[in-house]
Amino acid sequence: MDSDVAARRMLQTIFILLLIHAISCGIQPSEKRELKEKVLEMFNHAYGSYMDHAFPADELMPLSCKGRYRGSEQSRGDVDDSLGNFSLTLIDTLDTLVVLGQIDDFEDAVKLVIQEVTFDTDVVVSVFETNIRVLGGLLGGHVVAAYLKRVKKGMLWYNNELLVKAKDIGERLLPAFNTTTGIPYPRVNLKYGLCKVNSRTGVEKDTCTACAGTMILEFAALSRLTGDPIFEEKAHKAMEFLWKQRHRSSDLVGTVINIHNGDWVRRDSGIGAGIDSYYEYLLKGYILLGDETYLNRFNTHYDAIMRYVNQGPLMLDVHMHKPTSNTRHFMDALTAFWPGLQVLKGDIKPAIEIHELLYQITQRHNFLPEVSSD
Numbered sequence: 001m002d003s004d005v006a007a008r009r010m011l012q013t014i015f016i017l018l019l020i021h022a023i024s025c026g027i028q029p030s031e032k033r034e035l036k037e038k039v040l041e042m043f044n045h046a047y048g049s050y051m052d053h054a055f056p057a058d059e060l061m062p063l064s065c066k067g068r069y070r071g072s073e074q075s076r077g078d079v080d081d082s083l084g085n086f087s088l089t090l091i092d093t094l095d096t097l098v099v100l101g102q103i104d105d106f107e108d109a110v111k112l113v114i115q116e117v118t119f120d121t122d123v124v125v126s127v128f129e130t131n132i133r134v135l136g137g138l139l140g141g142h143v144v145a146a147y148l149k150r151v152k153k154g155m156l157w158y159n160n161e162l163l164v165k166a167k168d169i170g171e172r173l174l175p176a177f178n179t180t181t182g183i184p185y186p187r188v189n190l191k192y193g194l195c196k197v198n199s200r201t202g203v204e205k206d207t208c209t210a211c212a213g214t215m216i217l218e219f220a221a222l223s224r225l226t227g228d229p230i231f232e233e234k235a236h237k238a239m240e241f242l243w244k245q246r247h248r249s250s251d252l253v254g255t256v257i258n259i260h261n262g263d264w265v266r267r268d269s270g271i272g273a274g275i276d277s278y279y280e281y282l283l284k285g286y287i288l289l290g291d292e293t294y295l296n297r298f299n300t301h302y303d304a305i306m307r308y309v310n311q312g313p314l315m316l317d318v319h320m321h322k323p324t325s326n327t328r329h330f331m332d333a334l335t336a337f338w339p340g341l342q343v344l345k346g347d348i349k350p351a352i353e354i355h356e357l358l359y360q361i362t363q364r365h366n367f368l369p370e371v372s373s374d
């Protein structure tokens, strides 16, 4: 989707490739320990530097080693829409701290989020980014905090403060869903919503498929945890609409959709930027909620992708209404998420093949480039 997510996926891919390489070469327990320590060292370098030099800013600027606040630096365009003056990196890191076993750091981080982060700010943010990183980060943090408290491993003082914050940000995203299609606006003003004169947004006509189709996990979790059904209903309706707009003979969806009338604005269909996480959320939506509607939709799209987009060894975009003709002759780096999704589905052989291809590309360039072609 955007460069942060892309960078994270790239890091994940590289880490997995390192791991697979190590495993296939017969990894020794000592090497395993070294790799584990390397990962922890890299994480603590990044997180520690953010906390030392940037917090409470949203991001650390790696060259100047200063914090990046929304509007305080020269604009980078859409990329800046993920910054909301809400200590983005800290919130985004919460559950990682627990996964890595750093419970004391987690406890400190949660306290800082509770004390320092506010959302009543006159700032226009990306609905997609704020959902996956801020709402998702708060909910992930809440779930692990409640777990640690229950098993008495920490957080004994915790009293659902992160969930209260999650509901606050969730409510600030809701105005974006006020369209006839139920497909959300791409941006919302955290303080003024969409309608009011002050909001400086609400004029957009279209959004990407992933932007509309990557809400259900966080919004359903928020509804189930708070008992307020509105969030799940909104996300469910957006998913419903995307499904209805699929091409009825190819079963593919396009990349950009008009949020008011549902027409496809870009009819190219693939698995990379602009669509990627729609598929991910269909399958994970089924896993989280147990609703087979999501599984059936995922399987239908999956079969269509394997029939048309999969052009072994590459995955290439096609026209959704004319799926035997290509719209692009290169793959973007976001494709790296696909084999992981295939493993989750249980389709191991094609996952290994695409992984091998990405591994070869990474070997050749020492990194996974933003786009690659044969």
Ligand SMILES: *[C@@H]1O[C@H](CO)[C@@H](O)[C@H](O)[C@H]1NC(C)=O
Binding pocket: 069, 070, 071, 072, 085, 121, 122, 123
């Ligand atoms: C974000 O915070 C910085 C530093 O406090 C401030 O200069 C800037 O005006 C804030 N931006 C918004 C949109 O509130």
Ligand SMILES: *[C@@H]1O[C@H](CO)[C@@H](O)[C@H](O)[C@H]1NC(C)=O
Binding pocket: 175, 178, 195
């Ligand atoms: C939804 O939009 C309509 C018209 O665009 C507006 O009149 C109404 O107040 C909005 N509702 C909310 C909850 O924002």
